[in-house]
Amino acid sequence: MATILVVEDELDVQKVVAKRLSSRGFTVHCASDGVQAVALAHKVNPDLIVLDLQLPAGDGLSVLRKVRMSGNIQRARIVVLTGMTNEIYKQSILAEGVDAYLQKPYDAQVLLDTIDQILSKKENPPDSESPKANASPASDEPTLFDFAQSRHRAGK
DSSP states (O other), X not given: OOEEEEEOSSHHHHHHHHHHHHHTTOEEEEESSHHHHXXXXXXXXXXXXXXXXXXXXXXXXXXXXXXXXXXXXTTOEEEEEEOOXXXXXXXXXXXXXXXXXXXXXXXXXXXXXXXXXXXXXXXXXXXXXXXXXXXXGGGGXXXXXXXXXXXXXXXX
């Protein structure tokens, strides 16, 4: 099963997310700040990182950039889980290359389904012969969840 790093400074949220992921069979590690997140990511080489953006000791954007520049962990999939509502900041995060962007308060099932979907893409990359390989670029856009409309949508 996949290894997931949960980076969240709110300990109650961190524990709930970690417990839900562990109960689904994932190996889960937790970090409470940006410095700890980068160090732990290098140590455990996660398949996926659930990343809050508002962190002590290095914000989520700096963590994201450090992960994307680091050899063995740069391929980790990233799910942003944040309470940030600033649209400009959100666009800068999306431009850095994340796999999903979910806002708090979040729906636990949406988070779990998003993680399952992202990890299944990683385990089963489309080959050049499959019809999915010719899919539109929008299929590679980050998954967003619009709570007002209660629906998934692709892209920015």
